[in-house]
Amino acid sequence: MSRIKDQMPVLIMGTGLIIYGLIAKTGALEGLAKALHTHKTLDLQITMTLVVGAIALLGAFINSAKEPGNSNFDTFVLQPLGGIVLILVMAMAIRWYMEPLVKIMSKSLQPLLGFKLYKVLNLNYVVLGILAGVVLTNTWGIPKFAAPGVKCARFVLKMGVIMLGARYSFAELAKLGVYSVWLVGFFVLGTVFLVLWLGNIFKQPKSMTGVLSAGMGVCGVSATVAVAPVVKAKSAEMAYTIGTILSFGIICMFVFPTIGKLAGMNPVQFGAWAGTGILNSAQVAAAALAFNAVDIKTLKVAEIFNITRVLFLPIIVLVLATWFGKETGQKLSFKSIVIDKFPVFILGFLLLFAMSSMGLFSPPSHYKGKYIDVSYNDRTQVTSEEWETLNNAMSKNAFSGLSTEQLEAVTNLIEQRQIAGNYDDRANKKEFDHVGRSRMTQLEGVLAAAKANQIKLSGEVKSAIKHAVKQVHKKSKTVVTLTNCMIWFFAFGLIGLGMQITKKSITQAGGWPIVMGVISGITKATLSFFVVLWLVKDVVLN
Amino acid sequence: MSDEEKKVTIETGDAGKGSTEIAEGANTEELEERALSVFSSDRNEDITALIFCLITTFLVLLFTKWMV
Numbered sequence: 001m002s003r004i005k006d007q008m009p010v011l012i013m014g015t016g017l018i019i020y021g022l023i024a025k026t027g028a029l030e031g032l033a034k035a036l037h038t039h040k041t042l043d044l045q046i047t048m049t050l051v052v053g054a055i056a057l058l059g060a061f062i063n064s065a066k067e068p069g070n071s072n073f074d075t076f077v078l079q080p081l082g083g084i085v086l087i088l089v090m091a092m093a094i095r096w097y098m099e100p101l102v103k104i105m106s107k108s109l110q111p112l113l114g115f116k117l118y119k120v121l122n123l124n125y126v127v128l129g130i131l132a133g134v135v136l137t138n139t140w141g142i143p144k145f146a147a148p149g150v151k152c153a154r155f156v157l158k159m160g161v162i163m164l165g166a167r168y169s170f171a172e173l174a175k176l177g178v179y180s181v182w183l184v185g186f187f188v189l190g191t192v193f194l195v196l197w198l199g200n201i202f203k204q205p206k207s208m209t210g211v212l213s214a215g216m217g218v219c220g221v222s223a224t225v226a227v228a229p230v231v232k233a234k235s236a237e238m239a240y241t242i243g244t245i246l247s248f249g250i251i252c253m254f255v256f257p258t259i260g261k262l263a264g265m266n267p268v269q270f271g272a273w274a275g276t277g278i279l280n281s282a283q284v285a286a287a288a289l290a291f292n293a294v295d296i297k298t299l300k301v302a303e304i305f306n307i308t309r310v311l312f313l314p315i316i317v318l319v320l321a322t323w324f325g326k327e328t329g330q331k332l333s334f335k336s337i338v339i340d341k342f343p344v345f346i347l348g349f350l351l352l353f354a355m356s357s358m359g360l361f362s363p364p365s366h367y368k369g370k371y372i373d374v375s376y377n378d379r380t381q382v383t384s385e386e387w388e389t390l391n392n393a394m395s396k397n398a399f400s401g402l403s404t405e406q407l408e409a410v411t412n413l414i415e416q417r418q419i420a421g422n423y424d425d426r427a428n429k430k431e432f433d434h435v436g437r438s439r440m441t442q443l444e445g446v447l448a449a450a451k452a453n454q455i456k457l458s459g460e461v462k463s464a465i466k467h468a469v470k471q472v473h474k475k476s477k478t479v480v481t482l483t484n485c486m487i488w489f490f491a492f493g494l495i496g497l498g499m500q501i502t503k504k505s506i507t508q509a510g511g512w513p514i515v516m517g518v519i520s521g522i523t524k525a526t527l528s529f530f531v532v533l534w535l536v537k538d539v540v541l542n
Numbered sequence: 543m544s545d546e547e548k549k550v551t552i553e554t555g556d557a558g559k560g561s562t563e564i565a566e567g568a569n570t571e572e573l574e575e576r577a578l579s580v581f582s583s584d585r586n587e588d589i590t591a592l593i594f595c596l597i598t599t600f601l602v603l604l605f606t607k608w609m610v
Binding site for chain 1: 579580581584585587588589590591592594595596598599602603605606607610
C-alpha cells in the first residue's frame with residue numbers, strides 16, 4: 001500500500017500527460033498553440049505526452065507491484081523513472097509554454113524598453129530550465145520520488161554535448177577570411193589562458209576556472225554547457241559562469257555601440273569588434289544593430305566573427321580536456337593525459353563534428369544545418385506572379401540607381417526565374433556556384449539599399465527578390481532533427497543540474513568567478529578594440 | 543572500511559537533502575561526484591551517452607535522409 005502511495009505523483013503525472021495528449025489530439029489546443037507560436041510542434045506534443053505518459057503509468061504500476069531490487073533495470077530505469085518524468089514534464093512546460101510566453105511578453109514590452117528583454121537577458125530554454133530547477137530545489141525541495149531521476153541529468157547533458165558536434169562543420173571555418181580566423185583564434189585562446197592564469201592567482205578550483213575560461217573565451221552559454229562535464233564543473237559553478245557571461249554581455253551590448261561611434265569605427269571594424277568582444281550570439285546581433293540598423297555589413301561581419309568564435313569550440317574542448325587531465329593526473333605521460341583522462345563523450349562530440357564536416361548530415365559547408373544551394377531546381381524558382389512583377393518593373397525602368405553588378409543579378413533573376421550561375425557553365429560546378437552566390441549577395445545588397453532608402457522599390461518587387469533569396473537558403477532536415485534532440489537533452493540536463501544548485505552551493509563558490517570574468521572580459525574587449533582599429537580597415541572576408 | 547575507522551557526518555545533498563556518515567579519510571570529491579550520477583564511473587556514463595547518441599543519429603539519418 002505504501003509503495004502505491006510513493007508512486008502516486010508518477011501516476012498523477014502520467015495520467016495528466018495522457019489527458020493532455022488526448023485533448024491536443026482533438027485539436028482543442030490549436031488556437032492556444034497558434035497564439036503561442038507553437039502550433040508546428042503540436043504533433044510532437046501529442047506523441048511525446050502520450051508516450052511519456054504511458055511509460056510513466058507502466059513504470060509506476062511495476063514499481064508499486066514489486067519490491068525495489070538491485071538489478072540494472074531497477075537502477076537505471078525503475079528507480080529514476082519518477083524524476084525523469086518530473087524533469088520531462090518541466091521541460092515540456094518550459095519549451096511549449098514558458099519560453100513562448102516570455103517571448104510574447106518581452107515583445108509587448110519592446111516599445112517601452114526599446115529592446116527585446118528575452119534576447120538581452122537570453123531568456124531561452126537554457127536559462128529558464130536552470131532557473132526552474134533552482135527555484136524548485138530552493139523552495140519545495142526535490143520530492144523524494146524524484147531524487148534518483150535527477151541524477152540522470154549530467155548523463156543526458158553529455159548526450160546533448162555530443163549532439164552539439166553535428167551543428168558545426170570544418171568547411172565553414174575554412175571558408176572564413178584568414179584575418180578573422182587569426183584574430184578570433186588569438187583572442188579565444190588568449191582569453192582561455194588568461195582566465196586559467198587568473199584562476200591560479202585567485203586560487204580558484206580547477207573546475208570553476210576551466211568552465212569560466214571556455215565561457216569567457218568562446219561563445220558563452222553553449223561553450224559553458226559543453227565544457228562543464230569535461231572539467232567536472234559543479235552545477236553552481238556552471239550557473240555562476242552563465243550568470244557572469246550574460247551580465248557582462250548586457251553591459252557590453254549598451255557600451256560597445258557608444259564607444260564604437262565615439263571612436264569613429266566603420267561598419268566593418270565595429271562588426272569585427274562586437275563579434276570578437278561580446279560573448280553571446282544574440283547580444284552580438286543586438287549590439288551590431290544598435291550601432292547601425294540599416295547597413296547589413298555591420299551585422300554580417302559581426303556574425304561572421306561570432307561564427308568563427310563558435311567554431312573554435314571543438315579546439316577549446318580539446319585544449320581544456322588535456323589541461324584538466326594534466327592538472328589532475330598523477331603521471332604526466334601522454335597516455336595518462338590523452339587516453340586515460342580524456343573524456344570519452346568528447347570523442348563522441350568530435351566524431352559527430354567529423355561526420356558533419358564530411359557532409360553526412362548536410363552539404364559540408366553548412367553552419368547549424370543552414371546552407372546555400374544555387375543549383376537548378378524547380379522548387380527554388382520565384383512564382384509566376386513574382387516573375388511578372390519583376391519583369392514589369394524592369395521594363396518600366398524601376399531599377400535605376402542600382403550598381404552594374406546588382407542590375408546584372410536582377411536581370412539574370414528575371415531570365416532564369418531563380419538565383420543560379422550561368423546555364424552554360426553548369427558543367428563547371430565551382431564556377432557555377434561562385435557566380436550564383438555572388439548574384440545572391442548582390443540581390444541582398446539591393447534589399448539592404450531599399451531598406452536604407454537609397455533606392456525606391458515597390459513592396460511587391462522587394463517581396464519577390466526577398467522570396468528568391470529565401471529560396472536558395474536551405475536547411476538540412478537531418479541537422480534540424482539532431483538539433484531538436486540536442487535541445488531536449490539540454491533542457492532535461494539543465495533542469496536537473498539546476499535542481500542541484502542550492503543557496504549554500506552558490507555561497508560556497510564566492511564572488512571570485514565574477515571578478516575573474518570581469519577582468520578577462522574587459523581585457524579582451526579593450527585589446528580587441530585596439531587590434532581591430534589597427535588591423536581591420538575594411539575588407540576582412542574572402 | 544573497518545568499524546574503528548573515524549566517521550564524519552556530511553550533508554548529502556543537493557539532490558537528496560539530508561546527511562550521512564562517511565569515513566573520515568574517504569575521498570569526498572569522488573563520493574560527491576558519484577552521488578550526482580546513476581552510473582558507477584565517469585567512463586560508463588560517457589560510453590552509454592555515446593552509444594545512445596550514435597543510435598539516435600543513425601535513426602535520424604534513416605528517417606530524414608536515407609529513407610526519404
